[in-house]
Amino acid sequence: MSTTSRDDLRSSNLNPSSQGFTLWSDARTYRVAGQVIGVALVILLIWRLTNNLFSNLDRLNISRNFDFLTQPTNFAIAENWGFDTSLPRWRMLLIGLQNTILAAGGGIVLATILGTIVGIARLSSNWLVSKISTFYVETLRNIPPLVVIIFFSIAVFSSGPFPVFREATELKLPFSDSNWLILSNSRIGFPSFSAERNISAFWLLFAMTFLFAACMWAWRTVKSSKTGVPHRRVQWSLGVFVVLLVLWFFLLNGPYDWSWPSRTENGRRLASGFGTSAAYLSVTLAIAIYTASHIAEIVRGAILAIHKGQGEAATSLSLSSYQRYRFVILPQAFRRIIPNLINQYLNLTKNTSLAVAVGYAELASLTQTSIGNGAPAPQSILLMMCGYLGLSLIVSLIANVVNRSLRLKDR
Amino acid sequence: MSEVMSNGVMSEVMSAEALMPSKKLSARGWMRANLFNRWYNAVLTLILALVIAYLGFRSIRYLFWTAEWEPVRANLTLFMIGSFPRDEQWRVVVQLLLLAAAFGVIWGSMIGASRDRAAQSGSPFSAEPGWVALRRWWGLVLLLGVLLLAAWGILPLVLAFGCIALIFMLRRIAMRLASKVRIYAWFGGYVLLIASWQIVSGTGGSAWFWAAGLLAFWGIRTVRKKDLTPRLPLTLVAIVGGGAVAWAIYTFILNGLINFSGVGWDNWSGFHLNLIAATISIIAAFPLGLILALGRRSSLPAIRWLCVTYIELIRGVPLIGLLFIGNSLLGFFIDNDPFIDFFLDTPLSQISRAIVIMSLFTAAYLAEVIRGGLEATPRGQTEAGQSVGLSPWQITSRIVMPQTLRASIPAIVGQFISLLKDSSLLSIIAVSEILRVRASVHSQGAFTTLGTAETLVFIAFAFWAFAFTWSRESQRLEKHLGVGER
Numbered sequence: 001m002s003t004t005s006r007d008d009l010r011s012s013n014l015n016p017s018s019q020g021f022t023l024w025s026d027a028r029t030y031r032v033a034g035q036v037i038g039v040a041l042v043i044l045l046i047w048r049l050t051n052n053l054f055s056n057l058d059r060l061n062i063s064r065n066f067d068f069l070t071q072p073t074n075f076a077i078a079e080n081w082g083f084d085t086s087l088p089r090w091r092m093l094l095i096g097l098q099n100t101i102l103a104a105g106g107g108i109v110l111a112t113i114l115g116t117i118v119g120i121a122r123l124s125s126n127w128l129v130s131k132i133s134t135f136y137v138e139t140l141r142n143i144p145p146l147v148v149i150i151f152f153s154i155a156v157f158s159s160g161p162f163p164v165f166r167e168a169t170e171l172k173l174p175f176s177d178s179n180w181l182i183l184s185n186s187r188i189g190f191p192s193f194s195a196e197r198n199i200s201a202f203w204l205l206f207a208m209t210f211l212f213a214a215c216m217w218a219w220r221t222v223k224s225s226k227t228g229v230p231h232r233r234v235q236w237s238l239g240v241f242v243v244l245l246v247l248w249f250f251l252l253n254g255p256y257d258w259s260w261p262s263r264t265e266n267g268r269r270l271a272s273g274f275g276t277s278a279a280y281l282s283v284t285l286a287i288a289i290y291t292a293s294h295i296a297e298i299v300r301g302a303i304l305a306i307h308k309g310q311g312e313a314a315t316s317l318s319l320s321s322y323q324r325y326r327f328v329i330l331p332q333a334f335r336r337i338i339p340n341l342i343n344q345y346l347n348l349t350k351n352t353s354l355a356v357a358v359g360y361a362e363l364a365s366l367t368q369t370s371i372g373n374g375a376p377a378p379q380s381i382l383l384m385m386c387g388y389l390g391l392s393l394i395v396s397l398i399a400n401v402v403n404r405s406l407r408l409k410d411r
Numbered sequence: 412m413s414e415v416m417s418n419g420v421m422s423e424v425m426s427a428e429a430l431m432p433s434k435k436l437s438a439r440g441w442m443r444a445n446l447f448n449r450w451y452n453a454v455l456t457l458i459l460a461l462v463i464a465y466l467g468f469r470s471i472r473y474l475f476w477t478a479e480w481e482p483v484r485a486n487l488t489l490f491m492i493g494s495f496p497r498d499e500q501w502r503v504v505v506q507l508l509l510l511a512a513a514f515g516v517i518w519g520s521m522i523g524a525s526r527d528r529a530a531q532s533g534s535p536f537s538a539e540p541g542w543v544a545l546r547r548w549w550g551l552v553l554l555l556g557v558l559l560l561a562a563w564g565i566l567p568l569v570l571a572f573g574c575i576a577l578i579f580m581l582r583r584i585a586m587r588l589a590s591k592v593r594i595y596a597w598f599g600g601y602v603l604l605i606a607s608w609q610i611v612s613g614t615g616g617s618a619w620f621w622a623a624g625l626l627a628f629w630g631i632r633t634v635r636k637k638d639l640t641p642r643l644p645l646t647l648v649a650i651v652g653g654g655a656v657a658w659a660i661y662t663f664i665l666n667g668l669i670n671f672s673g674v675g676w677d678n679w680s681g682f683h684l685n686l687i688a689a690t691i692s693i694i695a696a697f698p699l700g701l702i703l704a705l706g707r708r709s710s711l712p713a714i715r716w717l718c719v720t721y722i723e724l725i726r727g728v729p730l731i732g733l734l735f736i737g738n739s740l741l742g743f744f745i746d747n748d749p750f751i752d753f754f755l756d757t758p759l760s761q762i763s764r765a766i767v768i769m770s771l772f773t774a775a776y777l778a779e780v781i782r783g784g785l786e787a788t789p790r791g792q793t794e795a796g797q798s799v800g801l802s803p804w805q806i807t808s809r810i811v812m813p814q815t816l817r818a819s820i821p822a823i824v825g826q827f828i829s830l831l832k833d834s835s836l837l838s839i840i841a842v843s844e845i846l847r848v849r850a851s852v853h854s855q856g857a858f859t860t861l862g863t864a865e866t867l868v869f870i871a872f873a874f875w876a877f878a879f880t881w882s883r884e885s886q887r888l889e890k891h892l893g894v895g896e897r
């Protein structure tokens with residue numbers, strides 16, 4: 001009976017005139033009209049604004065095309081990766097994007113590690129540890145990240161304790177003449193690897209070893225599920241991977257060697273090793289410790305949100321404190337952490353744009369410099385926005401894939 | 412919920428001694444339970460105690476002896492109000508007093524209202540004493556203390572204690588008002604808030620807008636009191652009528668006869684500007700955010716997609732990029748357009764452009780906050796509204812929205828805090844907020860290299876005091892409103 005009445009209703013809706021309905025008494029008319037009016041208003045607004053933009057640009061004789069991208073850059077940039085000022089502007093913007101990614105990547109790694117540690121430490125049974133982490137979170141969370149960045153750039157580097165690069169402090173390795181760290185107020189030198197010999201052979205063997213280790217993982221998993229013996233797949237595959245890699249390394253006569261940081265004769269540049277500028281370090285460190293305070297809250301919240309009984313059940317099975325965290329609490333907390341963590345990663349990526357204030361050559365500050373050097377503002381800013389949107393999209397795509405693979409399948 | 416949970420985990424993490432709630436631990440027992448309960452905790456405690464002792468010694472020595480506070484002390488006025496015309500400084504003083512009065516009245520009325528609610532439901536109620544609240548706001552009190560110390564004069568002292576006295580006096584009066592009179596107190600608080608704004612900016616510009624809001628507020632309250640059924644038309648009449656009356660008063664009386672001109676926000680700077688830019692932006696963003704949130708959950712696909720596109724586009728780009736747009740592009744979009752010129756006084760000043768951008772930016776985030784509140788409101792509420800035959804407008808405005816907004820207040824406060832922190836970004840586009848003022852302080856001959864870190868520490872502390880206090884308040888509100896307990 002209910003179906004017939006619903007059918008009646010539907011037919012009356014579909015055919016309003018037959019029941020004495022008029023067009024203006026039908027809800028759908030309003031729905032369609034509302035949408036049409038809404039969209040029309042927005043289109044009208046956008047059309048009007050673009051019209052204004054074009055007429056104002058024409059009035060001021062500013063170009064409306066993207067020709068400026070192929071013209072030479074004509075200004076020097078820091079953090080240039082061998083960039084030459086005669087190269088076209090699109091190359092300059094790509095370097096900006098690369099520097100943004102470097103700052104965001106470094107920041108994400110540091111912030112995740114620091115944030116997780118602080119978040120767990122806030123729940124520690126040790127009063128001192130939990131108070132210190134609370135202090136950290138409540139201080140850093142409530143200070144503008146821009147102030148933190150400028151603080152690092154000024155108080156830690158430019159007028160901080162480190163000497164100028166010419167008189168940089170060199171920290172020596174024990175029993176050796178080479179440095180492991182060069183500290184100055186403008187550039188910091190780290191050790192890096194230098195490629196020596198048989199590189200392609202090494203990477204080929206590396207890939208094969210990786211595949212072999214993956215097979216080992218699968219084999220242990222299958223064996224464990226068939227026979228019930230403990231799988232110990234981490235030990236097996238990691239062990240095989242590391243042992244083989246060390247073997248290849250020596251058989252190929254050391255394809256890579258350390259490149260310890262050192263300065264050139266006149267002490268102006270780094271001759272070897274890997275150098276980062278103080279600007280990069282201040283941006284990355286500042287954003288990392290700022291975001292870590294937010295991540296710590298997320299981690300803490302997620303652990304607190306796990307039902308009390310879970311921990312009690314683990315304790316009643318006489319699991320140790322480590323086992324309780326490793327096998328019961330953290331796996332569940334992790335699922336709650338991920339979506340919020342994605343958000344923080346996105347914020348961190350966007351916050352790298354604050355590097356404008358300390359002159360780290362990333363996308364936003366290069367765009368600003370480029371506009372200052374004659375590039376038309378609308379197109380430059382549009383490109384910059386697309387760059388950040390693209391980065392945001394990539395970060396959230398990766399994170400969503402991870403999130404989906406971690407989600408509970410059975411609920 | 413969070414309170415319950417935290418108790419749960421604390422008991423789980425703490426050792427057995429701490430589990431006995433009835434027994435008060437001795438100092439020795441407390442230390443055993445919280446600092447030395449395991450051997451590794453004992454080692455950790457000892458190491459950390461040494462580190463803290465060292466760092467504490469260094470920071471105290473730095474703060475009280477070695478730090479160069481001279482640039483801060485000498486330029487305190489500059490940091491607070493920047494290049495605000497010195498002849499007009501009294502306006503800021505009166506603004507502070509008016510704000511204090513408004514705060515006292517509204518706070519007292521809130522306490523009175525909850526006392527009445529408690530009386531209705533027969534539950535016991537005791538108002539929190541004022542000094543307890545001051546203890547909760549220790550961050551701000553500390554900031555005030557530091558400012559007074561740095562200013563070191565009798566006038567700032569009188570002003571500060573005058574404000575505090577005003578707050579507590581008016582709070583005391585307002586909380587004792589009968590519920591019938593209290594509505595006038597709310598109204599008075601609102602008037603004081605507007606007055607605190609107008610005393611600085613004069614009667615130019617936005618005065619009629621605020622007054623319209625005031626009359627609308629009055630109209631809606633009156634309608635609420637008598638249960639008049641056609642609320643929407645009456646609300647509209649209140650807003651439109653109020654606007655018309657206010658506009659007439661503004662045009663013919665205030666502007667024509669009195670013409671109380673003031674200092675427009677283009678001349679505001681320093682921390683004063685940070686606070687005001689954040690406040691105006693969140694107020695201006697609210698209507699758009701509400702519309703976007705409702706639009707995002709609308710059943711009309713075209714409207715939904717428009718809202719989603721706006722929200723996601725804004726949320727995908729950094730604020731500094733949008734501020735670049737405001738600084739160098741907004742003019743291209745709206746200048747030389749007769750239609751827009753009719754509403755706006757183009758070309759907009761730099762601060763106005765920045766505030767427009769910050770409002771548009773915040774609207775997208777507020778929309779997500781309000782959407783969270785909408786999703787926390789059970790579907791059954793809407794269905795119940797439908798089942799008693801309410802119209803969609805009535806369901807939204809009288810059933811869903813009150814619950815949604817109540818649930819999203821803490822998150823809105825959070826949004827306000829992050830907006831205040833973001834207001835420091837205005838320095839990058841050369842608006843003279845506090846970080847920019849710092850740059851000008853260090854361009855003075857005496858302070859080019861002196862105390863560059865100390866001024867930053869001071870600025871960080873000023874932001875921290877506000878952000879910390881408000882975030883505490885929003886957490887308290889969250890518990891108070893029972894958000895998340897559903």
